[in-house]
Amino acid sequence: MRIGMPGGGLALFARTGHAEIVAPQDALHPAGIQAAYILGLWHVTLIVCGVVFAAVLAAVLIALMRRSGGPDRHAADGQMPHERRAQSAIVLASMVSVVLLLGLVVADVLTDRALSRLPVGNALHIQVTGEQWWWKADYPGDAGHPGFATANELHVPVGRPVIVSLKASDVIHSFWVPNLHGKKDMLPGIDSTIEFRADKPGVYRGQCAEFCGAEHALMAMLVFAQAPADYESWAARQAAPASAAADMTTVQRGLQIFEQSSCANCHSVRGTSARGTVGPDLTHLMSRQTIASGVLANTPGNLADWIRDPGATKPGTTMPAVPLSAPDLQALVSWLATLR
Structure with a gap:
């Protein structure tokens, strides 16, 4: 499994067998109407903030350039001409800022209303x-x-x-x-x-x-x-319940190990005696692309490593290491591999 996308955002690449699934995590490429509304609000906010930022930088540059020029003569009211212009500019900028902020508030309210109006019939x-x-x-x-x-x-x-x-x-x-x-x-x-x-x-x-x-x-x-x-x-x-264990000594042994070990205390597999609710339901474990919540691709090798020492992959996980001999671990993984 690899994470990262050349074009920005995040992606999860989970390899199972010969296939590789690319799963993007990118708010800039919506796949649904809700995400599209949010992206539209983002574009409006980005444009407004970008324009304001550019205007502020331009004002600072103009002020610095005028500051470096020669002295202005005082007007009759004791103010320099550039001070009167600055006051007018500040008043105008304040009014524009209020209008832009109110516009963002309106855009936010309209987006929120659009998000809440998704038809949910037959959901x-x-x-x-x-x-x-x-x-x-x-x-x-x-x-x-x-x-x-x-x-x-x-x-x-x-x-x-x-x-x-x-x-x-x-x-x-x-x-x-x-x-x-x-x-x-x-x-x-x-x-x-x-x-x-x-x-x-x-x-x-x-x-x-x-x-x-x-x-x-x-x-x-x-x-x-x-x-x-x-x-x-x-x-x-x-x-559907899990498929019956194949008539193979190793697979049957794996089922027995699962039901008699601590695995059955935490996990459920419909069609067996395992009824645990602490960990994930494993009835169709091998139909999933990853294990450990996206940390590892769901392969027999990774599954064996995860059972042997989950803390090595995900420190702090509540799943304990299962002390099994190499043959017993192989038998357990062989049975789990049938849960499709």
Whole structure:
């Protein structure tokens, strides 16, 4: 996994198999109507502030040039001519500043109204909970399939509004996917919502935008905007229980290790005896592009390293190291690799 974009902004590159997914995080390239409104407000603010900044610099330069000239003669009222001109300029500049500030206030109010008027008929509802340091996503039952939970990835249909209910289980977090919308704080004990619509298919990177502890910077997510049919297919697969373990000694041994070790105390896998709720639901773990909330590409090698010593990759994580022998770790990873 690499982070960074040659053209500005941030991106997450997650390699799985032979494919590489490029997920931009860039407010200057909106993929939804909400982000487009915010970008428009940004352009207006940038232009106004740029013009004011240039005018102030020009005034300072003019003042310095006049200061270095010869002495002015006093007028009959005791004021120099340039002092009267300066007073008039200050009054005019003050009036223009008030008009520009009022214009920015109006633009901000109009943008806020536009953001709040997104049609939400037939909206997709998702509940996202901020944890330290990962994202839990709960999809309620929809379109004939039961609800399910996933982690660190959201899938949404293109062109359909999405209402995300936001919760924080521990400290303050902030939900931010700049290609789709602005930031929304998540406060413990206070539920809030954010609404957006993805109008362009693609993969977009999100990030916690409120400092929430040691690994705040390593709390990313991916949002997949898919064609409606592709989304429905994905949701149907996610709602299904995990596939039965293959009739292979190593894979069966991995399932046994998972259910009998501390893994099952924290994680759930539908279709097994694991019912933990502290960590992410792993029912379809290998369908995700990353692990550890965007820190590592989801490959068997990275998965083994993460299980062996998660603190080496993400210091401060609440996931403990799982002391397993090399054969047992290999068996566990072999079974986890079947969770697609």
